[in-house]
Amino acid sequence: MTHTIESKLTEMGLTLPAPPPAVGFYVPVLRTGNLVVTSGQLPFMGKELAFTGKVGERLHEEDGKNAARICAVNALSQIKSCLGSLDHVRQIVRVEGYVQSAPNFHGQPAVLNGASELFVMLFGDAGRHTRVALGVSEMPLNAAVQLAVWVEAAD
């Protein structure tokens, strides 16, 4: 079986990591009916957070965008572990993006485009999702970004 979406990821120079484990007493992904929901994904690369601190202070907007992209790749890894293949995604339904933000930083939409652009590049129209973008003051483990994703499965 070919993995079309994963091939595109590879062409973009990205690879799916092993799905990051939960950082608490819960599971990282779950299916209910045709909906697949991920837990909040942090910008883990292996066992380390790639970006900690607040965007607009220690981190630049571009750092935040890279963090959001890593969260998105981790979310895709969770979704694959649930569905067997990213080709079973019918639609990315909803992205919830939380940016640990310095006072007076209001560029959360640009930060989260790091995730949103990836989804659209990979899935085309099926990657065009609804989104909630928020700045929060304090994040688990001091992570710069957290991303949760809702997906409709193909069957």
Place this chain on the structure above:
Amino acid sequence: MTHTIESKLTEMGLTLPAPPPAVGFYVPVLRTGNLVVTSGQLPFMGKELAFTGKVGERLHEEDGKNAARICAVNALSQIKSCLGSLDHVRQIVRVEGYVQSAPNFHGQPAVLNGASELFVMLFGDAGRHTRVALGVSEMPLNAAVQLAVWVEAAD
């Protein structure tokens, strides 16, 4: 075809605006099964935000309530663009309300009643929704309120 709910809006002196475009790389509304989900709506009137700043500081609670009501009208506009008519709403399922809040401001429920009251006045029991109300420190574009809405469609 008559638009009962929109007629009620008109009687209340409100009109549905054109649905505000997304402020990033995503879509403003989407349907999955019988659920319709909006992206986070900001208090746009045309191309301008009607209310920016923090509630409890630059803005009074009543300003926040007005901002929440504008967000709610924008959400209804998105839902109409998805379903064709607001009369196809079976139930407002969930409202997520985020209030950009000054330190020690805890009146988020009163602020969000600006949206919740509108939904109940328009839809009656079908407008009685669940709600999450949060104060956040920093909002996209410095908007005072953000509102996301989940709806069950009639068929």
Place this chain on the structure above:
Amino acid sequence: MTHTIESKLTEMGLTLPAPPPAVGFYVPVLRTGNLVVTSGQLPFMGKELAFTGKVGERLHEEDGKNAARICAVNALSQIKSCLGSLDHVRQIVRVEGYVQSAPNFHGQPAVLNGASELFVMLFGDAGRHTRVALGVSEMPLNAAVQLAVWVEAAD
């Protein structure tokens, strides 16, 4: 009819309270299809909030954990009022946990384990949920924790 899950709660020394009323113009719980969604639950015990203030400042992490557990019990009470019995829960799908956090407090996952552990102890695998954990600066009524729960009903 026996209430297996409630019996386990009793064995743990916990009892379901009357479901707390909404603190605004909305409803505390609602079903759409097979999904049951609660409004954000605060750590009410009767008419009083058991924990107010910020975790990492006025409150210790252990206080926050206790607050999260009370929110979880209140959420279970809402779910029972919707389904008739907690034995009709097929799966706890998603827990959204918000912790009113002092600057530089990043222990939200440990705080929310107060809720997550309870769900897993009561429901076993059916209690293993996805989770979003956030620190927020200001909470309605100065509550320490807010928790919203999504459940899949058995039929």
